[in-house]
Amino acid sequence: MSAQPRSELPLPGPGAEAPDARLLTEAVTRLRRALRASIRTDYPWEKLPMAQVELLQVLGEHSPARISDLAARQRLAPSTVSGLIGQMITTGLVAREVDPADRRASVVTLTDAGRDQLTAWTTAHERRMDAALASLDDTARSAIATALPALFQLAERLGRLDDDATAD
Secondary structure: OOOOOOOHHOOOOOOOOHHHHHHHHHHHHHHHHHHHHHHHOOOOOOOHHHHHHHHHHHHHHHHOOOOHHHHHHHOHHHHHHHHHHHHHHOOOOOOEEOOEEEEEEEEEEEOHHHHHHHHHHHHHHHHHHHHHHHOOOOHHHHHHHHHHHHHHHHHHHHHHHHHHHHOO
């Protein structure tokens, strides 16, 4: 699927003041969809749901972690994370252990199998993204590289808006 030029994208409906916001949302949605679909080329057996992959990524950076901490980081209900973790324990990707700081609580850690799965998933995604970036001209690659810091700032701001909304 080729991306439509900006002029061919559907315009926002009446009262919408920020076409850039809509276009950015569309671009992010298309990127996520294309990346998920294209990964099957390098990683055809992968069936891990995105929610579990995202939990593996968080645990790769912050392990061990309590379910409540994982839920807060992922902005999910603790019961949702608990269910996902239960599935991941069954498949051997994570383990639940007693929290050494509070023996009444438990923490979740990546197993070796979980770490291997995360590494393979990340490598496959990076390989696909590198190939796609290499197919772009220098101007497009430069524009993407220049935009990355702003995109990270935008993600941070969106996270803060969510935090402000839940604090009200």
